[in-house]
Amino acid sequence: MPVNDAIANARATTAPLEKAALRRELKRRRRTLSPQAQRLAAEKLSERLKTLPEIQRAQRVSLYLPVHGEIDPTPMIKWFRARRVDVYLPVLRPLAKNSLWFVAYRPNTPMVKNRFNIWEPAPRFSAERCNRLPAWALDTLIAPLVGFDAHANRMGMGGGFYDRTLAFVRHRRPAPQLIGVAHACQEVKALPTEPWDIPLSAIVTDTKIVRP
Numbered sequence: 450m451p452v453n454d455a456i457a458n459a460r461a462t463t464a465p466l467e468k469a470a471l472r473r474e475l476k477r478r479r480r481t482l483s484p485q486a487q488r489l490a491a492e493k494l495s496e497r498l499k500t501l502p503e504i505q506r507a508q509r510v511s512l513y514l515p516v517h518g519e520i521d522p523t524p525m526i527k528w529f530r531a532r533r534v535d536v537y538l539p540v541l542r543p544l545a546k547n548s549l550w551f552v553a554y555r556p557n558t559p560m561v562k563n564r565f566n567i568w569e570p571a572p573r574f575s576a577e578r579c580n581r582l583p584a585w586a587l588d589t590l591i592a593p594l595v596g597f598d599a600h601a602n603r604m605g606m607g608g609g610f611y612d613r614t615l616a617f618v619r620h621r622r623p624a625p626q627l628i629g630v631a632h633a634c635q636e637v638k639a640l641p642t643e644p645w646d647i648p649l650s651a652i653v654t655d656t657k658i659v660r661p
């Protein structure tokens with residue numbers, strides 16, 4: 450099936466192959482945005498994020514450093530720091546498969562590239578317990594999406610990193626709020642849902658806010 454039909458028809462029954470094709474197409478879409486479109490999208494995203502109660506109330510938030518055309522949440526960093534909100538970055542956990550912990554991102558945090566070529570706090574810094582938090586200790590997570598739909602279903606990179614890291618929210622309260630962010634062009638008609646999907650509080654794009 451051509452990829453565009455796969456996108457139009459994506460349903461709860463989507464086969465793994467179609468899901469992979471859909472993921473590829475959505476990644477391609479965001480990569481082809483111009484630097485100017487990216488800057489504008491980042492600005493508009495920040496404007497919207499600042500209006501969310503989940504963001505306004507948070508004292509400890511995580512965001513990410515964008516790669517491959519991901520929408521850029523980093524203009525929020527200055528705003529958070531001005532409000533004395535602690536900012537954390539996801540770091541690939543050593544020894545735990547496809548799982549994250551969250552390490553303080555301060556002006557002096559030493560950074561290295563991880564195996565996906567994404568900048569993250571250096572291992573010797575992350576190893577210090579005082580510099581990191583488990584996901585349950587965050588108020589709000591801002592997570593990158595590859596795709597989403599109008600029901601706030603999400604598709605990520607396919608590693609299950611956020612789903613695994615947040616699996617505890619099913620039996621632990623209060624749970625952190627999960628905010629997915631993406632470019633408007635990453636919306637599809639309907640996405641397949643998986644039993645392990647962790648529900649989002651909201652999805653924010655450069656043009657709108659979607660609540661489940």
Ligand SMILES: Nc1nc2c(c(=O)[nH]1)N(C=O)[C@@H](CNc1ccc(C(=O)N[C@@H](CCC(=O)O)C(=O)O)cc1)CN2
Nearest residue numbers: 476513514515516517519539565567593606608610611
């Ligand atoms: N900026 C950013 N940081 C993040 C994530 C993310 O999606 N984006 N993650 C969310 O889980 C975690 C890392 N997870 C990842 C999972 C898979 C791939 C991956 O498959 N990368 C491909 C190429 C990417 C592409 O084709 O667009 C690779 O390296 O071959 C990368 C990161 C934590 N940090």
Ligand SMILES: Nc1ncnc2c1ncn2[C@@H]1O[C@H](COP(=O)(O)OP(=O)(O)OP(=O)(O)O)[C@@H](O)[C@H]1O
Nearest residue numbers: 603604605606607608609610611612613616643645
């Ligand atoms: N809680 C979990 N425990 C174990 N495996 C999990 C869990 N959550 C997800 N997975 C596994 O992770 C893999 C990727 O899932 P999926 O395709 O839904 O990724 P995704 O939507 O890109 O998620 P993410 O954005 O979290 O990376 C699946 O093979 C799934 O079995």
